[in-house]
Amino acid sequence: MAKAYEHQPVERPLYTWWEQSGFFAPRPDAPKPPFVISIPPPNVTGELHLGHAMFVTIEDLMIRWRRMQGYQTLWVPGTDHAGIATQTLVEKLLRSEGTSREQVGREEFLRRTWEWKAKYGGEIQNQLRRLGASCDWERERFTLDEGLSRSVQTAFKRLYDDGLIYKGTYLVNWSPNLQTAVSDLEVEFETRQVSIWHVRYPVINADWAGPQHPWGSGRWAEGATQWITVATTRPETILGDTAVATPPGDPRFSDLLGRSAVLPALARHIPIIADEYVDPEFGSGAVKITPAHDKNDYEVGKRHNLPQINILNKDATINAEGGPYQGMERFAARKAIVQDLEREGLLVKVDPHTMSVGISQRSGEIIEPLLSEQWFVKTRPLADLALAAVREGRTKIIPERFEKVYYHWMENIEDWCISRQLWWGHRIPVWYMPDGTMLVLGPDETPPEGAVQDPDVLDTWFSSGLWPFSTLGWPEQTPDLATYYPTSVMETGYDIIFFWVARMMMLGCYLTGTEPFHTIYLHGLVRDEHGRKMSKSYGNVVNPLEVMDAQGTDALRYTLATSGTPGQDLNLNPQRIEAARNFANKIWNITRFVISKGVRSSDANNPLTMLSLADRWILSRYHRLCLDSDRLLEGYNFGEAGRQMHDFLWGEFADWYVEIAKVQLEGSAEQQATTRAVLYTVLEGTLRLLHPYIPFITEEVWQYLTRVEGQEAAASHSIMLAAYPSGDAALLNPQAETDWDLVQTLIVAIRNIRSEYKVEPAKWVAATVVGGERVTMLREQAALIARLGRVDLQRLEIVESIAAKPTQSAAIVLGGVEAYLPLAGLIDLEAERVRLRKELEQAEADVARREAKLDNPSFVGKAPANVVQRERDSLETARAALASLRERLAEI
RNA sequence: GGGCGAUUAGCUCAGUUGGUUAGAGCGCCACGUUGACAUCGUGGAGGUCAGUGGUUCAAAUCCACUAUCGCCCA
Known part of the structure; x- marks a missing residue:
């Protein structure tokens, strides 16, 4: 393995391998029920921006997590024909050729648009691939596809036949440049x-x-x-x-x-x-x-x-x-x-x-209110269904505060103008006979001779509103529709709650008889580091493709997933992306260390016969992390879960356990075996925990770590198909956590003293630890205290109590435990007094605060017993520390 | 006019149902290339949690009002 992680040669090949191996398709043998997300279809004309990066990050996170948990996951990708945007684009193209839409005519214009789509319409999909999106490309859809067009036509006819679509002359919002009506929502x-x-x-x-x-x-x-x-x-x-x-x-x-x-x-x-x-x-x-x-x-x-x-x-x-x-x-x-x-x-x-x-x-x-004949959806009956679905809890909105926004809009909804005077889109399935008779036809009906079709097309959001079920084959009763509908979570930005989410709810509830998803998760908007909206004129636009080139996809994803909280706008700080890149490098190097020690998957089965305190501690911490992150993920707190994984892996596993392991790997064969098992178990498990956030680095190092030497890996040997860690409450070990916490505090205190007295890092010092009732436990940790505190093991004394305390020493007072570092020639008694007095002041304040609390009868009487007990314990520790400090000051 | 959100360290943000001394990254100070990592390590400094009042044994967290900024709806 190289000295530093390089994302460039890693990401694309891994993605290609995953896709070609069919890992993105729902597994028919999955032990758990389906978990389905319909992608918010990007505009086919679009270019990747941070909004896309955001939704891919969160949706892929959910999909990979549920897939690893054993759900039959399906993430349906696709694109939107974006009527106005695309038509505008092609019109511009025609103008550059000295012609126009009107001159070439409708048929030729559509041919040109499809031609354009064929040529450039695949770009956005490849950009989503770069983000690591594990959607099932075999099921990719486009809103103007044959199948989806049938859905649109069926929906239109059904709504018309049911009296929910009508044509009439009303005041509409007219866009003179585009020469079309637009809906109320499209007016700002x-x-x-x-x-x-x-x-x-x-x-x-x-x-x-x-x-x-x-x-x-x-x-x-x-x-x-x-x-x-x-x-x-x-x-x-x-x-x-x-x-x-x-x-x-x-x-x-x-x-x-x-x-x-x-x-x-x-x-x-x-x-x-x-x-x-x-x-x-x-x-x-x-x-x-x-x-x-x-x-x-x-x-x-x-x-x-x-x-x-x-x-x-x-x-x-x-x-x-x-x-x-x-x-x-x-x-x-x-x-x-x-x-x-x-x-x-x-x-x-x-x-x-x-x-x-x-x-x-x-x-x-400026929009011009204009009297004009248009098609409308009568929204009241549809909105009532959509309202009931949320009110009755069949669909939940996260964060919950958006439910109020949703209610307000649905309650005051006006009819929806769905006809557009455009050419690119679903043509309104209405024909007029020479005698003026109007025919609304379904997809399998042929208009009679002489009938002329309505020239207008439908609002793009009309087809988007059918997306969760049209993509699965509706109105055909396809196996996909039966298996994967209703879908699970609709994840999108809160800015399109009315445009899209509300329309899917209305059309879904009405046309399919069921709400199209059980949860709506709304993410915030990505802004620049100072909270300004990103805009080209400001010059503060962050291009995700450039970020991925420079820092890697994982860095971008981790930053987007962990920089904020659900539904809250996120100020993207470039330094955070850099920090996330560094995190990937840290993971790489942790794995490099573990592998260099010969640790492999076979070590997972080593007998755990010599679990040290540190082993029990890190295992307990690992299981706690698994349990906590499970709870957080289930609650859609993806950011907090991701941050906790980071803090554990870097702050506990790398900063402490890896250093501990270096010592333990010098021990007996039995202890080495145990240590290797713990290293493997915790690292491999944490990689799986993190995989939904940072799929590339985790897969890459997981392959190194789990590769069985001399054996060909199975074709399906991928972390994305491995089981998601669930944690075991029985393996939590509060005692080990408390004990190790003391050891760690002691080590940090020793380092602190060394630093304050400017002891050269390379110098090994002597120390006397007075352990009191913790003496046995501390003695067992002597080797680690020595190594991590840079204390000479030969000159490390751990005793229960001490008669004569050394004067020419710096003292550490932890409450119940003391330590003395005889720093010959370095100790300035006056400086030591100043240092101890400062600590004494803090200890006095601490004791006073706790005493006041415990002297308060209503606290003792009303607070829960465990809180009171905890306070008593803390007071005892604080008093011990205070006494020791006073004693020490008297001594020197 | 109605509604929502934000205000926590110099900067960007966490803080899950109220419960020890409020955390992280970056930045800052000091030291450090010991065989995983300088995309790093060790130690440290830095916060009256916007303000006022209230509820509570206990408030960054709950309630009310105020201020500033931002958003949505009309």
Whole structure:
């Protein structure tokens, strides 16, 4: 084995071996039931980012852990066709060729997109492989595959037939750049500083019957005597106004109510009405009503039976309804109208105004509310099912606090606009006959001659919502569906709880009659080391591929798995990745040491006839780790479990037991055999514990460690198929842990004294240990105390008590146990006094605190007996230490 | 406007149902290449656990309020 671990030559070959050996497929002979995860399908156009690295780390961790535990694990991989993203990408490609989607036509465009997908669509899968993802690539799916398309079509027809999908003309979120409707979720709101224009509309009365001069003449409103002022942030929508609304019963407007205002530019007469919606405090108190371009106005319009006038084309230019402004782009029209309003004396004032503006999540442009005919899912009945599944505990959300978020959204859900005016996606399975009849067809139905299919496609999330079961063959009753559905855990980022998780719950519960998974585990977002969102413009994006190249996949995975807690955003600190890389190197070198001592799998069966205190201690600690990590993993506390494994392997096994083993391996043949067995048992077991976190390094060194010399390893000889350690409570040894703790404390104290007195590391010192009632135990540990404390064994005395304490010595006082290091020539009595006084102060405070506690009758009376007892024991130890320190100070 | 999260060592974070002296990594100081590892070892310094009040024998942990930062929903 090389001196340092190199991940580069290790990772790819191991992965290839695992994949080609079929280790990722569910084992038909697995002793435990299925454990299934559907991958959150990455965009087929996507490139690996830390979000992917995060979900792969956690899902692969769960899958490898459950696989080793004997579950029949299946992790279904796949990709998402990402309608808007992919279409945008291919359109850009066409533009670079001097053509466009419209010019080449739908068929050619789709051919080009599939061509693109075939060429580049496999990249993300290989990047997931680099992360070590042990998903079953044989079962890989793509949302636009034949099978999944059948699922989508079946789902659509079923929902339509059940009255849960309908077509209608409603106000939708329109994206003018993409020229498609998007769902409410795809609109983000940004607070912006805008202008609010106060515009007065002339009112028809006995003195004035309407404009006598053309718009733009400057005399349009000449002669008007009454006005009503409205405020708007979107002056161009004036062209679509069909009323002015005032607060009911507002005296300011009582004489105007029921009259007609004259719409600027178009001279349309519009009624002045009263509606509860109007806030009398806001602006002038009156508001313009544009039912076809504003959600609230739409509702007002419905209540008052107002006409809905759409003034926009699909590209957000003004249509024929806009009179003189026809053909102008929406913001150019705004500018022009404002100018004209001013010329006509209708502009009262312009104020700065703060408002939240709807932005397209995809293209960043301002979303335009637009009246348009679209397809919708009636969500209420579906949401009720999805709500019940969580309320009744059939599906649990981790962390639990997200259940509240889920409830709130589901309870207030609105219908879901699922049609998109795109070409790349699942085409809506609806055909129209020449006579206008509409046919909704299932996957095996052929449209009749002359039928024309609906041109729109479905929201990508509609197909994603079927993912847990569509990937297993639904609606066909396939063996996979029967065996692996419902799935077990849905693991994904909390940022897509509504987009994806909620939709899977709704569609899954309704279409399959069962919740699609029993647990939803939501991880946090990965941010940069100072908590900033990673973004290209900031230049703080960490590329996981580069990290894996430099530090290894295990380092990245271990960092992501252990840097935080469930559901919490994680600030990725590059130094932590480096530390994780060092951890891999530590594992490598521990194994290198163990192997260099000739330890192999055959040692596992050595008779444990000479278990030393240290052996019993490390075995107890190992079993405690197994038991603790089992509890933590079952509770989805992956971070804490991983940290504990690290601390055990480095802080206890490497820092202490390996050093102990060096001594014990110099002992009798019997002791050597026992030590080798313990070294093997604990190291090999800890490697298995860690394998789900850091699969590559653990497999690599496990192969070295478990290789039987002279024998060909079995084809299935992989740590990923080995049993996961479960720990045995019967092998816990609290006495050994307490005893070793004392020995270790003594050794550290000796080292501390050596360091304080600047004793050269190479120098072996003399020591007298006064063990009191622990003398027997300590005597048995003499060799280890000597070696690890760098005390000359010949000059190490361990006695029960001592008559004359050496003066020219540094003293160690542990409470019940003392030690003296006669450091000839080095001891400065004054310095020693200062040192001991400092300790004395601490001991006094310690004793005082404990005495106060135990003097408190309510503590003794109300605290549990074991807590009180522990306090009594500690007090006794502290008192002994205090007495010794006082004595020592008196002596010198 | 409603809701959620965070605030612990210089930095990044742990701290499982309240229970000894609150931990880790990095950074810092001192020493060290002894045959696993300098991607390391040994020893050390460093924290009024954001603040106030409360519950409790006991609070970083539970409750209330406040402050700051961040997120979600409307």
